[in-house]
Amino acid sequence: MLKRHAAVLSAAGLVLCCANIAIAEDAPSLTERQAQTVDRLIDAGLEDDVAWEVLESVTTEVGPRLAGSEAEARARDWGAAKLKQLGFKNVRIETYEMPYWERVKEEAEIVSPFPQPLIVTALGNSIATPEGGLTGEVVRFRTLPELQAAPETGLEGKIVFVDEPMARTQNGSGYGTAVQKRSQAAVEAGKRGAVAALIRSAGTDSHRNPHTGGATRGGAPTAVPTAALSNPDADQLARAVNRAEGPVTVRLDLQVKTAESVTSGNVIGEIPGKTDELIVVGGHLDSWDLGTGAIDDGAGIAITTAAAKLVGDLRGKPTRTIRVVMWGAEEVGVYGGAAYAEAHKDEIDKHIIAAESDFGAGPVWRFDTGVAEAALPKAEVIEKALRRLAIIPGDNHAHGGADIGAIRGLGVPVAGLVQDGTDYFDLHHTPDDTLDKVDPAALRQNVAAWAAFIYLASEMDGDFGRLPVAQEE
Amino acid sequence: MLKRHAAVLSAAGLVLCCANIAIAEDAPSLTERQAQTVDRLIDAGLEDDVAWEVLESVTTEVGPRLAGSEAEARARDWGAAKLKQLGFKNVRIETYEMPYWERVKEEAEIVSPFPQPLIVTALGNSIATPEGGLTGEVVRFRTLPELQAAPETGLEGKIVFVDEPMARTQNGSGYGTAVQKRSQAAVEAGKRGAVAALIRSAGTDSHRNPHTGGATRGGAPTAVPTAALSNPDADQLARAVNRAEGPVTVRLDLQVKTAESVTSGNVIGEIPGKTDELIVVGGHLDSWDLGTGAIDDGAGIAITTAAAKLVGDLRGKPTRTIRVVMWGAEEVGVYGGAAYAEAHKDEIDKHIIAAESDFGAGPVWRFDTGVAEAALPKAEVIEKALRRLAIIPGDNHAHGGADIGAIRGLGVPVAGLVQDGTDYFDLHHTPDDTLDKVDPAALRQNVAAWAAFIYLASEMDGDFGRLPVAQEE
Structure with missing residues (x-):
């Protein structure tokens, strides 16, 4: 991997040194049909009802879903059933073990004065x-x-x-x-x-x-x-x-329950493509226990699932396989992301690009990437396609999302559809993370942006290169 | 009382029938000194820090103060000490008995599906x-x-x-x-x-x-x-x-504690006037147990106490005695208001006008009265004095506040300094009724309005007539 990465960096250097010429001569562009399809996907995204249905379903029918809990297990069953119902293929749950912690009691009071x-x-x-x-x-x-x-x-x-x-x-x-x-x-x-x-x-x-x-x-x-x-x-x-x-004296009474190892898991569904190259998108399925995980991260699940379905609903197979992952146990240590990377390391080279939606349900306002330099002109084409949604160009420092971190570390390029999080920390990790806080119009704008991104990542010629492989710690 | 009331109504009828002439010839007006004093009081109110100090003190040092609880007893001690500290005279606690209820446990869950x-x-x-x-x-x-x-x-x-x-x-x-x-x-x-x-x-x-x-x-x-x-x-x-x-099945677990009779009380302080005629203002001291009672009704206590103090700080005694009442046990049945009426029925004719602040801490935007028709020109003078504070004229249907209801029923005229309550029911009776929800500028505007009202009610010639005495039920 390191060897290949070095080669990519050299190529990127070459492109960089001759950027004007290279982009002028080799700049990728969309076919007329691709451009029309992006427009249709954005139109459809802006009228989408699937994301809201998915979000209402998970927040209502499962509710809070603490990592490793019985509720998270119900959420996995929910996720697999929902993906099948929406027409995804190869739906499965990939389990792993993790330590467990839950709150049992929490009380505090000022005793004096x-x-x-x-x-x-x-x-x-x-x-x-x-x-x-x-x-x-x-x-x-x-x-x-x-x-x-x-x-x-x-x-x-x-x-x-x-x-x-x-x-x-x-x-x-x-x-x-x-x-x-x-x-x-x-x-x-x-x-x-x-x-x-x-x-x-x-x-x-x-x-x-x-x-x-x-x-x-x-x-x-x-x-x-x-x-x-x-x-x-x-x-x-x-x-x-x-x-x-x-x-001032305070009394604090915290009681908790722990277990060394419980089962958690990622839920995976696919829209099979003409090739086994992969576009991986998703959000995390677990939530903290206090709220119902609407903005953190039911919205991410709902947006990426609905967007992938829009691409899947197009006539014919996509070129690449679209893989939706509902990552488990993100909140308590990103266990799902790590388990995915371990389970899929043998096919890591098939991962063309990955992205997670995990910053609420505010509108996407910026498109970031974390791709090889050589692929930046391609990123620019995607970014231009997103401008209709009032999304501005970002930088090439995207982290891609917590659950993407492990595969990013294995060299997989990433994208960031950056959401407006002005009110995100009013709600996140609190009892107030509930469905009523989500604006349906903003949710639809997200679906439109993700659908366009997924489609273009699948259909455009060429890949996004590879990222440097992280050193083992 | 009924006899006198009938006479007042007749007089009111006369004024009404000849309103143009009567108001033109007999309309009350302020002396130059009174007008200047009102301006100075409003200036001082708009820079007041006493109301905030009182409000911060009760919400922090007492916190929640459920009617009839040990916390409400601490609130009474707090109130008496605070009134003395601010220079009020004849400070006392007038107790009464009342039934008691408190929550012990409250849990609910959806059991299935x-x-x-x-x-x-x-x-x-x-x-x-x-x-x-x-x-x-x-x-x-x-x-x-x-x-x-x-x-x-x-x-x-x-x-x-x-x-x-x-x-x-x-x-x-x-x-x-x-x-x-x-x-x-x-x-x-x-x-x-x-x-x-x-x-x-x-x-x-x-x-x-x-x-x-x-x-x-x-x-x-x-x-x-x-x-x-x-x-x-x-x-x-x-x-x-x-x-x-x-x-859908739900499990509900409510545990409560009750007592047939516990002690509650009103806290009273005065700025003695040249006469024993009374202007009664206040708010209620008890709060629901979930929040710290900042908007309901620490603000009412704070505003009326600070405003009365501003009038008390003027050179010389006011004409009438300004009585501040921190009513007890309003939330659970207006026990304090009823007990006050019973305890003070023998001096009820001394009550020239009464008003309670109990709708949060939003700015006063309207001045209502509930006075005899004959006194409306006087009410109009007060209303004009308040216009500087962006307060508009209201009607003569003021109820005066829950704790004023009992003495209003005995014929005491009332006023209503009507607050903007647009966000009041976001907070009231919830854990979220806390000090941070109060806007210091709006609190000062209230103090300014109440100081002007109290001063004019005390100093203007003549009274506000009497209201019809409520029939015993």
Whole structure:
């Protein structure tokens, strides 16, 4: 693989050095029939009802579907039945094993001086408190770096509270910092002898729905029990600390259930092409347990399934095989993505391009790629076809989606149909991730964009090259 | 009282018949000093920080304060201390007894065919289910009238679900219908042998925070256990009923605690005037237990207290005594308002006018009155003074607020500083009724309006007549 990759890079270098000439002479373009088909697909996408039906179906008939749970197993059965019903072929469930964690109880209250309940949710892989909870004085840190800079003694027996707010942005750029807080607060608290770590939710809303999310990966237990306060509850605890003349004490009671190994799985369906080359698209099937996983990530499943079906409904077989994957267990450690890469490594060269929809249900506003340089003119043709949907050109740094990460690491090129996520972190990982939050018009715009992308990725001559293969860690 | 009232009505009739002349010749007006003072009070109100401090203090240091609870007792102590700290005189707590109800546990889930949790909250005075809950098939009614029109048999053992949505309006006019649903669903369900009644929350938001509220008054137990689903959960249950091929069964587990009699109370403070005539203003001190009672009704307490203090801070005593009342136990049956009327009936003639702020923290946009016809020209002077705050003239049908109802029934005139309640029912009676939902600028506009009103009600010549005394039921 590395050898081939080096060759591709050289080719890309050549193209780059002579870009003007190369593009002028060799720039790919669409046949008239292809251009007309793209237009028809976009028209059909903008009137699509399949995505909404799929999304309503999974959020209603399955509801919350925590990775590794009995509910996720029902979701797999649902997904396989839905793909068959929509006419997909080679529908199957590919299982794998993974560690399991679920919340059983989560309660918090200010004990003194201002007794009142606080709304919290345990973070994924949090260890439990003792039965009945633990009580400690709250020490507030405005940011994670402030906690990281604190002395290594002085917090023994305390409850650390990291109050760092998250920035609202269109592209979700505030999430990286927020995830640091979510994972590191317990680590830093534990180092210093604290008994628990509370964080302000990694979220941008102002409702009393805390945001959950993993505190560790791979089922690793946290250093201390750790939970997120809703934003209004974080405000409240901060005010209590500011207004109290003495210490503020909080009681935290988290109970959890874990298992070393349970079964999860990916659900796969295909529109067979004239060749065994693959276009892989999808979203993740699991959701956090608090909501019904409408924007995270029922929407991704619904959009890519409906778009692939539109391509499949065209007369004749597509050139390449369109493979829809409903990835399992993304939220708790991207187990589905890793299992897919392992199971399909022998056919990895058949993967022409892969992309995941996993940033809600807002409209696509930008088209990014992660392809070999030589393939950029081809990406540009796709990007031009998407302009009708008010989608602008992006860059070639697409990551493709969490579940695509593993096969991207094996050299598979990726695309990013970048969604507007301005309100995504109002909802994600909260009880409020429900169907009513999805705008049907925006969902349809997504279907139109994905249908055009899938069609062109399948039908255009040539491939997208290969990406550098990631070094084994 | 009735005799005097008749005389007032006659006088009002006279004024009405000769309105043009009477108003032209006798129209009250402000002295230059009064007009300047109103301007200064409005200026000061628009820069006020006291209301925010009071509101932050009660919502943070007391938090939720359910009527009759230990938390409401702490709120009374808080209120008395706060009024003293702000310089009010004759501060006291006037207690009364009332029945008690509190939620202990509330859980619901769809059992089949789509197993998943539902978020509910028990309605006030709901009876408990058996321990461990009850399970029944859901029968959905789109509206309360549809349930009321249903046959008296056929619902035995079922769970009634009244799915009626609430309209969003500026003046909260959708709430009357919603309250009917909240109180009558259990009545109608019980008549027909149903085992429980679920309603779509009486609220306009789309978050997973259900709206509580009384299902009965006077501590009367409901016919069957009854609870409200959040709007997204009502959507979900409706979809489940629509999509299921067979019956949808739900398990509901409500546990409650009641007591025949507990102590509650009103907190009273005064700015003594040159006379013992009274201007009574206030808000209610209790809140539902789910939120911290910021908009319902910490804001009312904060606004009226801060406004009265601004008047009290003027040089010299006001002409009339300004009495601030923090009414207890409004939410569960207006016990504080009734107790006040009973305790103060011997001085009821001293009450010149009364008004309560209890519709959130949105800006005042209209000035209503409920005064004798003869006093309308005086009301008009106040209304003109408020125009600077973008407040328009209203009508003479003000109810004055729930806690004012009892003394209004004894003939006391009332005023209504009508707030914009467009978002009020997004928040009220939910966990989301928290301080962050209050706009400091709108809170100040309220303080300015109330300060001007209180000052003019105190200082202008003449009274507001008397209202018809309500017939004893």
